[in-house]
Amino acid sequence: MPFYDEKSLEVMIDAERLQARIAELGAEISAAYRGRGEVVLVGVLKGSFVFLADLARAIDLPVDIDFLGVSSYGDAQETSGVVRLTRDLSRPIEGKHVIVVEDIVDTGLTMQYLLEMFATRKPASIEVASLLHKPARAKVEVPIHYLGFTIDDEFVVGYGLDMGGKLRNLPFIAVNRADGQPW
Numbered sequence: 001m002p003f004y005d006e007k008s009l010e011v012m013i014d015a016e017r018l019q020a021r022i023a024e025l026g027a028e029i030s031a032a033y034r035g036r037g038e039v040v041l042v043g044v045l046k047g048s049f050v051f052l053a054d055l056a057r058a059i060d061l062p063v064d065i066d067f068l069g070v071s072s073y074g075d076a077q078e079t080s081g082v083v084r085l086t087r088d089l090s091r092p093i094e095g096k097h098v099i100v101v102e103d104i105v106d107t108g109l110t111m112q113y114l115l116e117m118f119a120t121r122k123p124a125s126i127e128v129a130s131l132l133h134k135p136a137r138a139k140v141e142v143p144i145h146y147l148g149f150t151i152d153d154e155f156v157v158g159y160g161l162d163m164g165g166k167l168r169n170l171p172f173i174a175v176n177r178a179d180g181q182p183w
């Protein structure tokens with residue numbers, strides 16, 4: 001018996017589709033960055049940790065891995081636009097090829113903030129890899145060079161994405177159809 005109510009969670013993207021798409025993204029990134037110098041994957045905590053773990057293993061290059069933390073004020077399910085850095089990178093990125101790894105680009109405000117901040121640190125290049133994109137909610141346009149899936153305007157959970165801190169450990173992306181918590 002899983003810890004969640006299977007009738008409440010509607011699977012949107014199953015584990016097999018996730019892995020197949022991530023293998024493609026890994027191959028694209030490997031081809032694009034081969035021979036170009038130092039590459040660092042920057043995961044945005046906490047949501048990106050599962051995607052980053054799988055994406056990194058799909059990349060056939062000697063990449064560095066680093067993380068940073070952000071939090072936004074306001075409603076838990078929506079970015080307020082005020083993004084705050086809660087944990088910075090552990091190493092400088094100057095002269096390196098940075099790939100920012102996100103779970104989802106929703107309004108785009110978090111990614112816009114991160115790209116502006118990173119640009120001041122003089123990396124050799126910056127690109128974005130996001131597992132999901134919800135274009136219906138975009139408030140600002142941000143470039144996504146490596147995109148897993150475009151999704152409709154629904155609050156999704158699983159595979160790193162949480163509901164009240166939980167459900168990040170689901171191996172698939174789902175939508176909660178219950179009124180309350182599905183666990």
Ligand code: 5GP
Nearest residue numbers: 047079105106107108109110155156161162
């Ligand atoms: P943005 O700044 O693009 O609006 O939002 C980015 C962050 O909001 C994501 O990294 C994620 O933490 C959170 N977020 C946006 N949409 C969803 C969603 O559908 N489900 C979950 N769990 N988090 C979301």
